[in-house]
Amino acid sequence: MSMPEPRAFWLDEQFDRERGADGRGRYEAEVLGRIDEFTDTWGDIAPVAFAATAWRLASELSPGYVRWHRRIVSATCARSPWDGSMVCAVTVVSRWPAELSWTRQWQRDRGWRDWPQLFGQYTNPSEQDQTRSPHLRAMLQVDAPVPLDDLPPAPDGPDHSVVPAARRAVAVLARELNELLAPMIGQLEAGVPADS
Template sequence: MAGHRAFWVDDRYDRERGRGGGAGRYAGRFWDEIGEFDGAWGDIAPVTFCCAAWRVATPPVTDPGLVRWHRRILSAKCVRNTWDGSLTARVRLVAPLPAPLAASREWWRDRGWQGWPEIFGQFVKPAEQDLAKAPHLRATVQVDAPVPLDRLPAAPGGPGPAAAETAYRAVAVIVAELDELIAPIVARLESAPS
């Protein structure tokens, strides 16, 4: 099941699309979206800062994002856990039909049920015209998981010269954690029968 990456940082695209002076596109987006970091500066815990860094690195804030993910991943968010203030990752993935529905097609009743449409290998929402023709059943898997704080950089005291680099490092740490966590799930979903 090896070989399926779930998350990665697209450094090449980021550098090629940067504003010059060696700074990548993410550094520019960081400064464009500096308001995302309000309330995060100097926080004793890095969670609010890291969640803001993640939002700026991913769609819809930056599209295409600095962070890329496998075609089965529909969304990936980082949020502060309201119970203890830790960082929680929320990842939604395209999944095959659950076993009770896949075991028998009796429930279809000749209605022409459709699953996830694919365009150029990417899972997409069905178009309105397709929804008008046939019912769609699109299964997903929701992963909610803690992200350890020990490798995350500390939140900077303010929007100084090193703040964009700190945000980039935070994103890279989260990407590594999520890839390790989600890649085995993606590999299993990819090997499951359709």
């Protein structure tokens, strides 16, 4: 019996609504407060630049409107300079590679440490920890295309359609990134080699 895959990305709609003000969610207020950051995207025939800006604003909120698994350190979406398509760059916490974990001889009794964790969250070693022992924090860098099929068109200007389009863009990107990365996160969480 296999375990269900963990979610890699999701939207925190409830927190967003509960912490909003004046009948607006936090994300809506952020989009409206930073509407000028969308200026170069108005009326663009491709939805990419608008969606990338919507994603950036959603992920810059603290805590983010878009949330991600504890193994994900960062996630950006941007227009590809090559062909204008949507690409993502996601950094994922990993275990040490097999070449370093099957034996500890390379450590030479120096007390090498992996990622520190605080309440189940991966953290950077503190300044004090760095003076006590060396740390090796393995990360995977995922660079991948993201399908554009369901992204909303870029609005023609700063009107009533901006917030719903931004929400839709972020929801589509979160869904696509979740589909791409949830299997990898599940495998990393399982901590055992995959069946061949």
